[in-house]
Amino acid sequence: EPEVTQTPSHQVTQMGQEVILRCVPISNHLYFYWYRQILGQKVEFLVSFYNNEISEKSEIFDDQFSVERPDGSNFTLKIRSTKLEDSAMYFCASSRLAGVQETQYFGPGTRLLVL
Amino acid sequence: SQQGEEDPQALSIQEGENATMNCSYKTSINNLQWYRQNSGRGLVHLILIRSNEREKHSGRLRVTLDTSKKSSSLLITASRAADTASYFCATLGSSNTGKLIFGQGTTLQVKP
Numbered sequence: 001e002p003e004v005t006q007t008p009s010h011q012v013t014q015m016g017q018e019v020i021l022r023c024v025p026i027s028n029h030l031y032f033y034w035y036r037q038i039l040g041q042k043v044e045f046l047v048s049f050y051n052n053e054i055s056e057k058s059e060i061f062d063d064q065f066s067v068e069r070p071d072g073s074n075f076t077l078k079i080r081s082t083k084l085e086d087s088a089m090y091f092c093a094s095s096r097l098a099g100v101q102e103t104q105y106f107g108p109g110t111r112l113l114v115l
Numbered sequence: 116s117q118q119g120e121e122d123p124q125a126l127s128i129q130e131g132e133n134a135t136m137n138c139s140y141k142t143s144i145n146n147l148q149w150y151r152q153n154s155g156r157g158l159v160h161l162i163l164i165r166s167n168e169r170e171k172h173s174g175r176l177r178v179t180l181d182t183s184k185k186s187s188s189l190l191i192t193a194s195r196a197a198d199t200a201s202y203f204c205a206t207l208g209s210s211n212t213g214k215l216i217f218g219q220g221t222t223l224q225v226k227p
Contacts, residue, residue: 031213035217041219042218043203044217050213055213056212056214091157098211100145101146103148104215
């Protein structure tokens with residue numbers, strides 16, 4: 001069964017450093033998402049991406065964040081200058097479409113720790 | 116605003132018992148989905164119910180949706196130790212961007 005994959009599974013970085021989290025969505029999916037989950041808290045929406053542009057972003061997704069689909073298969077989340085509060089599990093998800101019957105499939109997550 | 120609040124926050128039952136988790140939300144929705152998360156792992160999609168549906172079944176799962184009360188429930192029948200996980204509801208709003216809003220989750224422990 002097709003699945004969303006994410007790399008790395010764990011990332012430790014120093015505050016102020018740039019990180020790039022990578023995702024390979026399911027191949028025939030057209031909508032891509034990033035969510036994050038701070039330890040012990042609920043999953044929060046960051047951004048949705050369709051047709052090579054952001055379709056919606058949350059207040060969390062400020063100028064330090066960017067997304068890209070560089071080669072038609074990968075979908076990346078970049079944090080330019082990490083802060084301590086960026087420590088979280090980051091989930092990538094994809095869906096075929098964005099309609100009412102569409103399921104979003106989530107990857108296993110990247111656990112980011114900012115020191 | 117908070118959307119998708121589950122109760123109880125934690126639930127502990129014996130294997131074989133049924134587990135019921137509830138979710139409430141505030142704004143209008145297009146669908147409501149339930150996900151399971153094993154400790155520290157990814158989210159696994161369980162079931163989706165559209166706003167014009169009232170009840171849906173999938174194996175040992177039964178989901179109900181009451182849009183007048185803005186609430187949903189997830190029933191797991193004949194629970195197993197392997198059902199131990201956190202369960203989240205997530206709502207799809209009226210935007211066409213696919214944005215899901217998750218609740219706080221219910222942590223279910225099924226004791227063997």
